[in-house]
Amino acid sequence: MWESWLGLVEYWGEDEIIINTARGKILNGWQDQIRNVAREVFRVLRPGGRTVLTYDDPKQGTWSVLLSALLGAGFEELGGKLSYTIKQQTFVQRRSPRATQEDTLTVFRKP
Secondary structure, three states, rough: OOEEEHOOOOOOOHHHOOOOHHHOHHHHHHHHHHHHHHHHHHHHHOOOOEEEEEEEOOOOHHHHHHHHHHHHHEEEEEEEEEEEOOOOOHHHHHHHHOOOOOOEEEEEOOO
């Protein structure tokens, strides 16, 4: 449904920024793509502008890479992380004990 609403082609997943070894998408490629996104968000924001990131790191280890990309692009992290419990759970959250039960928000500012 989202693909139709957004006017996307069927194969948008080829451009998806994800780590998925079965699809040939590895950490190095993900890291490069995240850096490009961080630089572009920084470029389009006005000085003093903010971006809010919600991010889940189920494999543990990519958060530091993401944070490094944002800081390397020039952002400042404001106030640390804010976590909140998800009230409306997905099917996976109700059925899987390993599913994330809360989201973390982090605010970054362009100086």
